[in-house]
Structure formats: structure tokens, C-alpha cells
Amino acid sequence: MQRPDQKDLSVLRHSAAHLLAHAVSELFPDTLMTIGPATEDGFFYDFLPQRNFTQDDLPIIEERMREISKRNLPLTHEQMSKDDARKLYHNNPFKLELINSIEGDTVGIARQGEFYDLCRGGHVMRTGNIKHFKLLGVSGSYWRADRNNQALQRISGTAFYDKESFDQFIQRREDAIRFDHRRLGKELDLFSFHEEGPGFPFFHAHGKTVLNIMTDFLRKKLQRAGYQEISTPTMLSEDLWKQSGHYDFYKNNMYFSNIDERHFAIKPMNCPGSILVYKERPRSYRELPLRLAEFGAVHRHELSGVLHGLFRARSFTIDDGHIYCTPEQIEHEVHQTIVMVQEVLAKFGFANIKVALSTRPAKAFGRDEPWEKAISALKNALDHAGIAYTIAEGDGAFYAPKIEFRIEDSMGREWQCGTVQLDLFMPERFDLSYITPAGTKARPVMIHRAIYGSFERFFAILLEHYKGRLPFWIAPMQVKVLTITDDQKAYARDLVHELLAQDIRVQIDESSDPIAGQIKTAQLQQIPWMAVIGKKEVENNTVTLRYVDGKQEFGISRNDFIARAKKESVY
Amino acid sequence: MQRPDQKDLSVLRHSAAHLLAHAVSELFPDTLMTIGPATEDGFFYDFLPQRNFTQDDLPIIEERMREISKRNLPLTHEQMSKDDARKLYHNNPFKLELINSIEGDTVGIARQGEFYDLCRGGHVMRTGNIKHFKLLGVSGSYWRADRNNQALQRISGTAFYDKESFDQFIQRREDAIRFDHRRLGKELDLFSFHEEGPGFPFFHAHGKTVLNIMTDFLRKKLQRAGYQEISTPTMLSEDLWKQSGHYDFYKNNMYFSNIDERHFAIKPMNCPGSILVYKERPRSYRELPLRLAEFGAVHRHELSGVLHGLFRARSFTIDDGHIYCTPEQIEHEVHQTIVMVQEVLAKFGFANIKVALSTRPAKAFGRDEPWEKAISALKNALDHAGIAYTIAEGDGAFYAPKIEFRIEDSMGREWQCGTVQLDLFMPERFDLSYITPAGTKARPVMIHRAIYGSFERFFAILLEHYKGRLPFWIAPMQVKVLTITDDQKAYARDLVHELLAQDIRVQIDESSDPIAGQIKTAQLQQIPWMAVIGKKEVENNTVTLRYVDGKQEFGISRNDFIARAKKESVY
16 A cells, blocks of 8 residues: 555655666766666665675765765756667667667656666656665666576665654664564574474474463454364365365465375365365254364465565464354354454554455456455445455455455554455355255355464564564563572562462572673563562562563562562463 | 283183084084184184174074083093094195194094084083173184185174173173264264365364363473473474484384475474474583473374274374483483373373383384383383383384383273383484583483373273263363253353353253253263253252252352352363
8 A cells, every 4th residue: 555655755766766876877887777666665776787786885885875965966857769868878788678668759868967867757856855865785686577687786775755754764674683583583592493394483482382372362262252163184185175276276385295195285274174074064054153263284385485484484373264154144254353353463462453355366266256246245344344444456365355454563564464255165166055944955155264364473473563572461481580689589489489370471580690680681581570579578578570671660569469460461 | 911810711712712613513514613712802713604694693693602501511622633633624624724733743622512623722611601701793804814815704702700790891892882982072073084184083163172171281280390382393304204213114104295396204203393492502401301392293194994083093193292301310300200190190080000111122223222221211210219010022112112101991991191201312313412510512311201192092082981971170061051941041141151251161051942851962962060040049049050960969059159160170
């Protein structure tokens, strides 16, 4: 979705790309220019230099850009005949190719001082208008993004009109690197990846604890919402995946195996398993809506180049739900699901949830009518629930349109979490039925829905969103008890014992480090609460509560402290 | 292990096999006799009849056996020259083959009336001594149990000296059929099997609930015992399994897959994954004993002919634990594990636990010395803990000797649950180390241990042991609220609401069936408690508690009822 200022920003950023190319042309005159567009987050320019650029070139180029900015050259734009343009670019095959591909007799040329570039136009007035910018990286690219073409060098950067937006962007960018979940995963001993299972996460104790709480939290919510939890096998026959359509539409992302010469797939989705449970016996209208939930581990192939920690892995667990219901029940079920998505995301601190309705993709099951019916049912449900949404054309699953939920994290990034898909195809392909009150057979519809989507990916989003400082209720270690001297150790151990009895995740610092050292260790471990015990606390039977951010509360009675920890743990 | 009366019983049962053959020879004179031994549970005789026997033949044969028993014929036994024996059996190639395979010049012949059989001896005195017997089945077999030999017909049965043992055996046999977990699984809607995943169980809501409680119960115990829960991937590279030795020793039981032309295995065990987590960073002696637990789903190939519900499936979840420790810590860790095994099994109602020490199997890692060291360490741990045990020669894993725990169920059957393996090989193969207090590197030992073994198999044992009536704390549905008339529904719904708030698994019978019908439904569902609400209960704010076995308690105050349900749910 385009922000209101997006168009203006692209003018600035495209101009910044010219500024970059201008600087490069002065510093490395033998470089061939290709193209330099604005992007969502900034801009880039692809060059063919005499030698590859390095990170060390960036400050030099950036400095020259600042210098040209200070020259405050006017930017002009003119139309030129293609013949003249071809003369201008007689030694640049890339530009010649571009000129030939442009319709009409003329092409646009932008100029600032000695520098000129083939360009459709859309610039700021003077180079001095480009003030808040930064080069961010150099990488390899290909002419027209085709691996068979000439390899190029891409320099990318960003630019903003105002300092505040620029500073925020840079800060968020630094945060995103500093609080990359892969880095936090290592620092906080949460999970690891190993060459023996590329793309398959290994969860250590603290990481597994978080996943367990996420599971337990959702399990309780599902129970209250009338779901039944099931579990279905990891390996199922290839024929089943042919019947479901996954084999045709998805086989490049699936892993396969054999048993006794028969072909099996490692499941990439949980729906066919759920369907077999539905079909296990005749179903009555009295059982509908039948809400089957599964925390199902799936495997999906990803190219090794796009693997990205828990964000993009080859195995993950979906908080899957399949609701079998009558057409009349769709609206209520979709609405109930939307409410649950909102509640769950709110518990994790995500309030601003954007909703989109994704329609039929290019590669999908064939008939029009079920698609139209399903899309209109989802629209009705959204409209009646009074929920604002946008349309994402062609973003649906191959078997169903879907409602998607997007959250914004603390670094301003959007993440898709949660979908509701309304599926009229699978019930037909698997000949699902229920017995109506009249004793006849009827076809149920199937709603596929997930809230976290992938447990592992959602965990990673939480980690980055909270910059490693998970909220008290879900922190793998909630309380660390520190003592000023060893004299307070007995009191401290007693406190630990009482907290454990209340299922609080607590540990004691058994070292004899000075208190400042103990605090530092606990902070590095991102433990939300420290219970600091000194002589006074022992005398008064109290606790000093120190939060991970450094704030302190003194003289909390021991019982109050325990009660508060218990209260904050509720989910 | 042989019971004191086992030898005597085999005399009786072997004589019963003769009685069977005698009856068959009278009823079907053209039948060729082969062999008829006593077995652990009874006896059988393999025949080559003119036509195959059917179930319908069994009562007729059994009746003739009773008649011959009443004749009270004396059983005699004589030595006969092989030549005479060959003449006697000139038309029976099986007996001729047996005669030729016996050493010496004579063979034994047993006789009772007209009937005679080639036999080493060991019989009761008279046919009248065989009183408490029953034929149990007819099935196909092969001469000398070799599929390439002549197909035969096996009739099997059992016999006891006393009526009480006989009746108990028959009752247990009937119970084992009536309470087969596969049948209970269907009747109680706990799980199912489907052709699309042969040997892979599908758990329905109530079955999954039991597995979840089993997990939660154990998870809490592990936390208190200082375990760290991890989770490791389902697919790991084939090279890893070569390094661990599983590929060499176990590959026929493994499933394989490919990713990007590289070979992967679906994990049959969790140890290599645990080892990768151990090796993820250098370990200090301060971290030892490091107790890593994983509820790990594994896949192991079984021939389709031996699949047997949850007892023998192709996928299951192990409550796996791997303890990395110093040699000095072995005894403490083994002892702690034994205590935990006893506590867990006791919670499920198994008190009489037999312990065996299994030694090096024929197919195993090679060097003697680690085997001897490991076996003697386990012996020491058992001796110091004062635990009686037997030796099971050659029953160890290919990488370690183990302590095995066997429980006896309500039908007198023994089940192996729980093992402790002391492994000196894997730490070497994976070059595991820890830093000693002196700063040098040392090799830890590795203890593999499980309590349930397989969650799914243990669940099936519980189901059969309790004949479908799981104890209150683990029953998938704990309480059903029934009302005498619809006038009490509001009170009943209120009660349900209060019980749910205490996390009691409760439902209301919403039907308007007469109370007797409601009770019958709840009994068929094996729900341990019924809360029966009539006019009087509403007036007095009480509950009538009816147990699934029919016992009742009247006038329990509503609060007491809720408190009692909560108390009984604790684990």
C-alpha cells in the first residue's frame, strides 16, 4: 500500500540516484551507467565499472554526492531525438538498448551540470534539495535482472526530505541489524542452525520455552472457542496430495520419500490430514461447525539462497485450523476468527492490524463460480463486521481466496500474520458431506485459518519487535534473584522456591559477582525482572524490583512481589 | 522369566496337545500329524488335514477331547527302534523326517488308547487329568516354520491344572479382545488409521487431549529435575546418520528423502539432534550434568504385517532425554532417572516394576572395553540403589547397554516401558568434550533415557490396562453433567461454567433423554464422573456424584464438588 507521500519521495530518491551516478561519473569516469530507479525504501543505481566497487568506496562516493549537492546545480529535463541520444550514448550498449525499447521518436534527457542521464523525468529542482541521504550498500546485480545477462554493480541508498524521517529510518535500519533475530537467537541461546539440517531450526531450552507458552496460550483460547485439537501424520501418500491438488500446484516445494516402493510426501500443509479425520465417519449437521485445530509441523522447500533464519525456514509449525460448516455459518465463523486474531495479536502487543482480501491467483483451481461465491462471502463477513480492508488482487491460495492480517512492528515493518481462507474446492475434491436435518447429504464449506501462521516466524517477529526483551508473561526466564552479598543467599533461595511453586520461571545468580556485575549479566540475558536482595530487604522481608530497563521499585513485600509476578504471568 | 509352575504346566499342555491330536485322529482319520508342543500360554498341534479346518470345527474337536478325557485313558511312553518307528510312520513324511533327525537308535512313542505319537515324553498320568482346557484358534502354519515348506493347519489352545487359573486366563483373553486399544480407540473416538498413512496414527480430539496431558505431566517433572527441553529437526543429513552409526545398523528401518540432490533421513531417533545442540558451543564442566529432553517425533519402518495399532506403528513420539555428564556423575544420574521412572509409572497406577539389565547385542559397535565399563557402571548404580534386576543377555542397543523397566498390566501382561542406556560410543564418534576445572578437554558420557518410551504406545497400554476407563486426572472428558428434567439445565450450565473456569474437562448432556439414557451414554463414553442434577440438588445447591462404575454419593455441596474435581485433577 502506497503511503500518501510515497510519490513525492520517489521523485527525491530518483534524483538521489542521479546524484549518485553523477558522483560516480566524476570519480570513476570509465564507468558505464545503466539504470537508477527509486525503490520502496530508497534508490539504487546499477553500474558497469572498470573494477568492482567495495564497501570502502561508499564513503568516498557519498562525500562527492554531498559536494555536488552543495553545488546546488539546477536539474533540467529535455526531449531529444532518438538519433541524437544514440550519438550521445554511442559507447554505452545498455543505454542504446533502452533507447531502442522506448516508444516514439524522442527520449528524455535529465541534466545537472556536466552530468546527463537518459530519463523519463520527475526530479527535484536543484541538487541542494537532496540533503538527507545515505549510501547503504554495494552488491552484484544483472542487466535487466537476468542472470544470463551482463553482471553489474549495484550501489543502493536512501533519501528523505526531512531529517526526522531520515534519522528514524537509519535508526530502524541499525536496530534491524542489531536486533536481527538470528543474532538474538545466538546471544540469548534460543536456537541454532546446523549444516546437517539446512533451513531446519534447532530450538534450545529458552527458545523451546517460548514456543511452548505460545502453544499453551493458543490452546486455551481454542478450547474456549469450541475447537477440537487433532494431530495428523507427517508422511502421507502421494496420491492424497494429487487428490488435494498440492502435487500439481506445489510439488516443487515438497519433499518426498518411499515406503515399500509406494510414494509418500512429507506434508507441506495440514489440510489433507484434517480432511481424512473429517471423513473418518459420517458427520451430522449437529456437529457443524466442526472446528479442528492442529499445531502441525510442515516441511516446505525453499532455495538455499532465500533461507533467512526463522523468517524463512524449511520446516515450521502452523497453528492450523479447519472449520467445516454450512454456507449459513460462514459469516459467524469468519467473524469469530477475526475477533480471535485481533485478541491474540493484541496480547502480543500488536494493536494496529491491517486487513486485506486476497483474490484468485494466476495459478489456481479452475472454475469461476466458486471463486466469486467465496470472495463475496468473505466480503460480506468483513462488511458486516465493520472491518476496513484493502483488496490484494491475485494473492489468494490456489484453492481459496483469503483474508490476510498484517501487523506493524516497532521498526515500522509490516508482517503478514494470520489468514482466513474460504475454500469451496477441497470439500468437492474430497467429496465431503454431512447429513442435513432432512436426512439428505449436503456439502460443507471449509475455512482454513491460522493466527500466528508459523510459530517459528512469529517468534522471530516478536524477538525483533521487542528487540530481545520479551514481555514478562512470555519471557523464557522471568525473574532473576540477585543478592548484594552472600549473606542474602538463603533468603534468595527461599524466594526462588516460592516463585517456582507458582510456576514462575526464575533463577538465582549463584555467582559472588558484585551486584553491578550481576545486574549487567541479567540485562544481557534480557530477563525482565530482577529481584535485588540486600540486608534491608532481608530485615523487612521485602524485595527490590529492578526492571531490565533500569527502573526500580523498592520495599515491595515478598508476598506482593510473588502475587504480582503471578498476575503478570496470566495469559 | 519362568514361573515356578511353568515346567509342570508344560507337561500338562503337551499332554493336551496329544489329546487334541487324538481327537483329530478319530474325527478326521486321514489327517497327517506333525508336531504339538507346549507354549508359554498353552499348546498347539500342526496338522496336514484333507481339508482346511475352520472355526466351526473347534467345538466338535473340543467335545471329542472332553470325551477322551472322560475315558480316563492311561498315558504310556516306550522306546522303539527307529526301524520299527519308520514302519509305524511309513505314510507320514513329517514323522519320518523327525525320526531321521533324532540322534541314537531309538525314538520315544507315547500312547493313550489307540492313539500314539512320536514323542520325547513328559506327560500326565491319564487323559482324565486334563480337565481345564479350551481350543482357542485355527491358523495357517508351515512345516518347520519355513514358508518354503508344506503349508499346515495349526490348532491352538490352552490348559491349566486348576479351574481358577483357567478361568482367569480365559477372562483376560476375552478382556484383551474386548479392550483391544484399537477397538477402544474407535469406540471412544480417540484416534484412527487411514490407508493414506499406513502405520501412522491420526489423533482425534480426545486422544490428543490425553497425549497433551501426558506431555504436560512429564514436562513439569522434567523441569523440576533440572532438564532443559529442546527440539531438533525431523530431517537431517544422511552423513550425520553415518557418523552416528544408525545408517549402518538401522538403515532398513529408516525413511529417506532428498533436498537439492543431497541425501537426508527422516529421523528414527533423537540422539544425533541432541548431540548437535550439545556441540553448538564449547561446554564447561559447570554445565554438567547437562540434561537435554526432547519430545521427539520419530519414524521407523515396520513391515506392514507386524503393524499393530499404537503398539507397533511407523511414527511415534519418544519422551527422550540425553544426559551429558562426567563418569563420576553417572551413578547419581542413573539413580535419579530410576526414581523418576518409578514415580511416573506409579502415577499411572503401575507399582510392580521389574528391572532388567540388557547387555551387548550381536550386532553392535565393536570394542569390548567400553561395553564392559558401561555395563559395570549400570550394575553399580543398580546395586547401590538396592534395586533387584535380572540380566537380559544381548538385548542392549547397538551403541549401549541399558536398564529396562517392565510393568504388568491388569490382564497380567508385561510391557517394557522406560530404558536407561549408558553410551560411551556416541561421545567418541562425535568427539564430544567439555572443559575441565583444570582447563583441559575431557570426554563426557551420554545417558539416553526414556520413561514412556513411545507416548502413543504407552497411551495404548493405559487404555487396555484401564479397559478404556482412564483415571480422572487424565480422562479426556472428566465430568458430564446430567439433569433429571430440563428445569435443571440452567443450574447445570452454571455448574459447567464454574468447572471450566477451574480447567476441568466437562460437558453437559444437552439431550432431553430420560436420566437412565443419559447415564448409559456417559458410561459408554467412559466419563469417570457424572454430576446428576435433579430438583433436590437445585434446591439444596448440591450435586449427586455418580461414578462410571455406578457408585453414587448424594448431597455433595456444589463447592465441595468443584474443589474435589480440582483436587483429583492435580498431577
